[in-house]
Amino acid sequence: MPVLPGFIADPLWEQFQALLPERNINHPLGCHRPRIPDRVVFDKLLARLVLGGTYQQHADETCSATTMRARRDEWIRADVFEQLHHLALEAYDQAVGLDLNNLVVDGCIVKAPCGGDNTGHSPVDRGKSGLKRSVLVDGGGIPVGWVLAGANRNDSPLLRPTLETLAVLGFRLPEVITVHLDAGYDSARTRDLLSELGCTPNITPKGAFLPISHTRRWVVERTNSWHNRGFSALARVTDRQGCVQNAWVALASAIIIIRRLVRQSWKRYRWDSRPARCP
Structure with a gap:
């Protein structure tokens, strides 16, 4: 069961994916283990953010705790979490207004x-x-x-x-x-x-x-x-680590902003796929 509804998780991932740095995942000898998809790791990190607990408690056969921490640190070094929060603020400011x-x-x-x-x-x-x-x-x-x-x-x-x-x-x-x-x-x-x-x-x-x-x-x-x-x-x-603490706050804040953006937009605007009820 997803930890976030689709109207939040899907746009969140689409913007997050666009911020990820390009990476060459092809090994020259073709003998490395396949890289776990970023979406799988992202969903695991979301689950830990919402549900809490240790990384080991959220690890399974699809993604290990070591991979979760390594990918998290990789994205922190690329400043992805801070950029995601800033873009969410800009979108809210354009559609609703800060x-x-x-x-x-x-x-x-x-x-x-x-x-x-x-x-x-x-x-x-x-x-x-x-x-x-x-x-x-x-x-x-x-x-x-x-x-x-x-x-x-x-x-x-x-x-x-x-x-x-x-x-x-x-x-x-x-x-x-x-x-x-x-x-x-x-x-x-x-x-x-x-x-x-x-x-x-x-x-x-x-x-x-x-x-x-x-x-x-x-x-x-x-x-x-x-x-x-x-x-x-x-x-x-x-x-x-302070950088990890800041990353979690940035990701949580981006989720809050997207949720408010969707609900405020539902009241202000009309579009073809607009749900009948406020999400």
Whole structure:
């Protein structure tokens, strides 16, 4: 049974395949073992991203755990996962439009029992090893960028590198940008940073009770929930390398964007093969 519906998995694979580097798979002596098709490995990596677990648990006679890790590293070196996320953002911006006038940033702490890069003692899990994702989303909750750090890092110092991920994408930014933050960012340092970047702060004051439903920040909480509840490999990080951790977040974010793109397009546009119900 596929871990993702076809309306997400098929376009995801088509774009992923187009980004793969060309490779000569013909051995000059014709005596090597046949290379496992990329689609088989890709489906295995998707299954691990969604279901979690070890690579050995997803290995079978069609693909070994060693092949999964080797192909994953090959695609990371080719920057395929980051490019896939960027292309998904561009497609969403063209078809629906990113709300870059309103940006929301928040941190999310998850378990990282194996330690490694971007991990630290979690203040919400009895000091066990944890990882923090500082996530930047647009006004609709579309994941635009993120920064990975140890769970013991404060949110405020991660704000600058998180906002700087927006510049890497190359989008034309609006003149007025409002950044919505929770009380953990309520400091003069944060306001000075946003003033330096030309952004308008909207920060919940410390000590004030303000329901999240009355603010624009609920979209980032929803995105964090999409990451953690939809992708077990992000809720419990067992990969120790920072580049691998980033690759999983990029792939999960691309899936989220494609799902939102399909659903928003169903409401806005008409085409011959449009399903009768919203997917």
